[in-house]
Amino acid sequence: MALRVPLTHVRGKTLLGSPAVRKASQHQVLxxxxxxxxxxxxxxxxxxxxxxxxxxxxxxxQPGSPIDVRVPFPSIQAVKAFLEAHGLxxxxxxxxxxxxxxxxxxxxxxxxxxxxxxxxxxxxxxxxLEEIYGFMDLxxxxxxxxxxxxxxxxxxxxxxxxxxxxxxGGNNRPAIWIDTGIHSxxxxxxxxxxxxxxxxxQDYGQDLTLTAILDSMDxxxxxxxxxxxxxxxxxxxxxxxxxxxxxxxSSCVGVDPNRNWDAGFGMPGAxxxxxxxxxxxxxxxxxxxxxxxxxxxxxxxxxxxxxxxxSYSQLLLYPYGYKAEPAPNRDELDQLAKSxxxxxxxxxxxxxxxxxxxxxxxQASGSTIxxxxxxxxxxxxxxxxxxxxxxxxxxxxxxIVPTAQETWLALRTIMExxxxxxx
Amino acid sequence: xxxxxAGSRTGLGARRRVAAGKSCSLGEGVSIAPLVPCxxxxxxxxxAPRRGGAAASRHRAGKLGPGRSGSxxxxxxxxxxxxxxxxxxxRTRAPGSGPPRGRRGVARRGLISSSAGAAHLEPVRRTxxxxxxxxxxxxxxxxxxxxxxxxxxxxxxxxxxxxLQGVAAAPAGAGEPEDSLRRQDPELPRGLLEQAARAALHFxxxxxxxxxxxxxxxxxxxxxxxxxxxxxxxxxxxxxxDRYNPEEGxxxxxxxxxxxxxxxxxxxxxxxxxxxxxxxxxxxxxxDYLLYKHMKQLKTPLDVVSIPDSHGHIDPSLRPIxxxxxxxGSYVMWEKTTQFLHYYMAQLSSVNQWKTxxxxxxxxxxxxxxxxxxxxxxxxxxxxxxYPGKPLKVKYHCQELQTPEASGTEEGSAVAPTELNxx
Numbered sequence: 001m002a003l004r005v006p007l008t009h010v011r012g013k014t015l016l017g018s019p020a021v022r023k024a025s026q027h028q029v030l031x032x033x034x035x036x037x038x039x040x041x042x043x044x045x046x047x048x049x050x051x052x053x054x055x056x057x058x059x060x061x062q063p064g065s066p067i068d069v070r071v072p073f074p075s076i077q078a079v080k081a082f083l084e085a086h087g088l089x090x091x092x093x094x095x096x097x098x099x100x101x102x103x104x105x106x107x108x109x110x111x112x113x114x115x116x117x118x119x120x121x122x123x124x125x126x127x128x129l130e131e132i133y134g135f136m137d138l139x140x141x142x143x144x145x146x147x148x149x150x151x152x153x154x155x156x157x158x159x160x161x162x163x164x165x166x167x168x169g170g171n172n173r174p175a176i177w178i179d180t181g182i183h184s185x186x187x188x189x190x191x192x193x194x195x196x197x198x199x200x201x202q203d204y205g206q207d208l209t210l211t212a213i214l215d216s217m218d219x220x221x222x223x224x225x226x227x228x229x230x231x232x233x234x235x236x237x238x239x240x241x242x243x244x245x246x247x248x249x250s251s252c253v254g255v256d257p258n259r260n261w262d263a264g265f266g267m268p269g270a271x272x273x274x275x276x277x278x279x280x281x282x283x284x285x286x287x288x289x290x291x292x293x294x295x296x297x298x299x300x301x302x303x304x305x306x307x308x309x310x311s312y313s314q315l316l317l318y319p320y321g322y323k324a325e326p327a328p329n330r331d332e333l334d335q336l337a338k339s340x341x342x343x344x345x346x347x348x349x350x351x352x353x354x355x356x357x358x359x360x361x362x363q364a365s366g367s368t369i370x371x372x373x374x375x376x377x378x379x380x381x382x383x384x385x386x387x388x389x390x391x392x393x394x395x396x397x398x399x400i401v402p403t404a405q406e407t408w409l410a411l412r413t414i415m416e417x418x419x420x421x422x423x
Numbered sequence: 424x425x426x427x428x429a430g431s432r433t434g435l436g437a438r439r440r441v442a443a444g445k446s447c448s449l450g451e452g453v454s455i456a457p458l459v460p461c462x463x464x465x466x467x468x469x470x471a472p473r474r475g476g477a478a479a480s481r482h483r484a485g486k487l488g489p490g491r492s493g494s495x496x497x498x499x500x501x502x503x504x505x506x507x508x509x510x511x512x513x514r515t516r517a518p519g520s521g522p523p524r525g526r527r528g529v530a531r532r533g534l535i536s537s538s539a540g541a542a543h544l545e546p547v548r549r550t551x552x553x554x555x556x557x558x559x560x561x562x563x564x565x566x567x568x569x570x571x572x573x574x575x576x577x578x579x580x581x582x583x584x585x586x587l588q589g590v591a592a593a594p595a596g597a598g599e600p601e602d603s604l605r606r607q608d609p610e611l612p613r614g615l616l617e618q619a620a621r622a623a624l625h626f627x628x629x630x631x632x633x634x635x636x637x638x639x640x641x642x643x644x645x646x647x648x649x650x651x652x653x654x655x656x657x658x659x660x661x662x663x664x665d666r667y668n669p670e671e672g673x674x675x676x677x678x679x680x681x682x683x684x685x686x687x688x689x690x691x692x693x694x695x696x697x698x699x700x701x702x703x704x705x706x707x708x709x710x711d712y713l714l715y716k717h718m719k720q721l722k723t724p725l726d727v728v729s730i731p732d733s734h735g736h737i738d739p740s741l742r743p744i745x746x747x748x749x750x751x752g753s754y755v756m757w758e759k760t761t762q763f764l765h766y767y768m769a770q771l772s773s774v775n776q777w778k779t780x781x782x783x784x785x786x787x788x789x790x791x792x793x794x795x796x797x798x799x800x801x802x803x804x805x806x807x808x809x810y811p812g813k814p815l816k817v818k819y820h821c822q823e824l825q826t827p828e829a830s831g832t833e834e835g836s837a838v839a840p841t842e843l844n845x846x
């Protein structure tokens with residue numbers, strides 16, 4: 001239940017973290033409106049009745065100022081009778097204080113728990129940027145032989161951009177790249193990325209396929225590909241998609257990072273209007289979040305498969321987005337996509353469509369995998385995860401793990417294929 | 424169960440049966456002209472597969488018989504004022520000119536209880552633009568509605584016998600040679616059938632006026648499309664539906680046949696649709712009434728900020744509010760859907776008013792619509808009046824594109840309607 005009362009009140013009044021939290025079941029919080037001085041006086045009279053055990057969160061003051069009071073269950077009837085008898089208007093702000101406290105306790109405990117290990121990390125909930133970055137550090141600390149954290153740049157607003165590298169050795173081995181969260185509002189993708197990271201560490205040495213992959217190849221995983229946007233979805237606007245860069249000459253903010261790549265840039269399939277959600281930017285790679293990846297890919301030089309993960313729509317897409325001409329290895333990509341979505345569906349029956357971007361959804365220029373493909377990365381794919389519009393971006397947290405699990409099967413299929421088809 | 428949630432909602436894995444070469448008279452003096460695939464959404468550059476023949480470039484202007492463009496047996500609801508209310512005379516800036524602020528959609532305010540979707544709209548003035556550089560911007564129609572209800576219904580059998588063809592009107596244009604050589608039964612531009620199905624479903628949901636028996640798209644079984652020289656697009660299709668709120672273990676696929684007439688980017692596609700009953704009428708009324716009683720018991724003012732919350736959670740006690748909001752949203756989404764643009768309801772971002780005096784539920788709220796393919800989030804203020812069993816009364820006003828800082832926040836910056844009709 002979403003409530004407008006500032007939670008600081010609650011925190012101030014309870015013994016959070018202590019085992020002896022007073023039960024506040026069916027305690028209600030009332031907001032009383034006192035229209036004039038006489039009414040304010042009446043409320044003060046109420047205050048003086050100690051046996052009622054009233055807890056004023058916002059005490060009587062000026063007429064017209066709201067008065068908030070927590071009323072223990074035994075006193076509720078009496079208080080309401082009093083208010084009504086004296087013509088004092090009131091509303092019930094919180095029906096049941098206890099449930100609010102419980103919820104907050106849970107969150108606090110979860111907060112505490114997550115800082116201990118990746119085994120107690122809650123994968124079935126959405127996390128903040130800080131929590132995800134904290135998770136990364138934990139994972140590296142727990143698996144120093146397998147996982148390392150690279151910083152590939154800084155965002156527009158100065159946040160570090162991290163990539164996890166999973167490697168069992170070698171020198172610049174052929175590699176697979178996975179990124180999630182390039183569009184910040186697509187929360188199930190970052191959450192899935194966190195799950196993938198953990199999954200890799202669990203499965204190495206356990207799962208034959210993954211072990212074979214990691215014995216010859218490296219995996220790079222960028223979980224929060226658009227940190228500024230992600231922070232903004234937490235703080236201000238849950239529906240924010242783009243980066244947070246300022247555009248000179250416009251009051252509008254942000255560039256669509258999936259239209260900013262140097263592939264068909266400027267062609268139909270993106271917007272030139274900075275106020276739109278598919279704004280391509282002033283020039284290709286104008287966004288540091290994009291440029292960082294470009295630089296990384298170029299300097300690495302040995303990436304063999306590139307997967308960029310979005311939501312929603314349940315699709316698996318391959319190039320091109322900016323032109324209708326089929327990709328040279330289109331048939332191979334189509335076959336591989338088919339295998340991947342079949343594997344995905346095997347778990348929960350989730351159906352994905354697949355095809356080239358332009359034929360499956362719409363023309364899109366300057367998109368990630370068109371560029372990576374142009375760099376010779378033959379196996380370039382974009383996912384659109386759950387769902388198909390019922391919840392859209394606001395996918396219930398309970399679906400995070402199932403989504404990640406099924407998507408992992410598709411990823412594994414692609415990675416295995418890449419391993420078996422070196423080039 | 425996850426499976427249901429994820430897998431069964433859309434036209435994924437749709438089978439499209441093709442009966443080659445059949446022409447069909449629809450019994451109203453209109454025979455099927457050689458078909459031209461409908462114009463693709465912005466930026467779809469690949470033209471239809473070609474077939475030789477001079478006849479292809481000339482075809483009937485898609486004249487529709489008298490009973491054609493209406494919808495089901497609607498009636499003006501009680502207290503309906505003028506048929507369509509006043510569309511707000513917008514700022515009709517020619518697209519592409521002026522400062523980089525787009526115009527979004529149609530600002531529309533109308534009193535509609537139930538009626539056909541065949542309002543006559545003024546022709547839209549649009550400066551020609553390269554397709555797909557920007558989402559098409561619409562001029563608001565100065566007058567709407569002579570919308571009149573239609574009782575005409577296409578028999579399912581008739582629709583089932585319609586052919587699926589795609590023929591280019593003229594040769595020329597950059598092609599996809601591969602497509603034209605593919606098969607005798609070239610596919611329709613992917614997505615158009617789903618588009619039509621969505622529009623039809625929004626309309627079905629709106630007309631049913633039942634928040635407890637909303638439907639979503641399951642699969643498109645088959646369809647065909649044709650376009651006239653005015654680039655209006657007629658789609659005939661058959662699709663299956665699921666319950667929006669599936670009950671445990673219940674898997675009831677309804678089936679609908681529809682004719683959808685898209686007016687080349689003008690809103691308010693004309694819909695003619697019949698569906699098999701998903702739920703028996705009595706049961707539906709029962710469920711609606713239960714919902715209604717539940718809603719009447721909710722404490723006002725509703726302390727609701729957004730549904731779902733950022734984590735996709737909807738408190739079960741608030742679920743009916745979402746359903747009712749979705750019902751009102753269906754009206755809006757129906758009207759706004761074109762052959763290029765479609766919508767999902769992303770979030771109920773604020774409740775402005777919730778009244779249940781006298782008998783009906785009087786609900787004034789703001790939703791965020793997610794627009795494809797522009798990816799924009801559009802706040803729409805909706806005001807509806809609902810009573811179980813009675814036609815839904817809806818008015819709405821969707822917001823124009825504006826600075827991202829202000830838009831999309833929980834409170835929304837939807838402009839308060841300055842005129843409120845009496846229903």
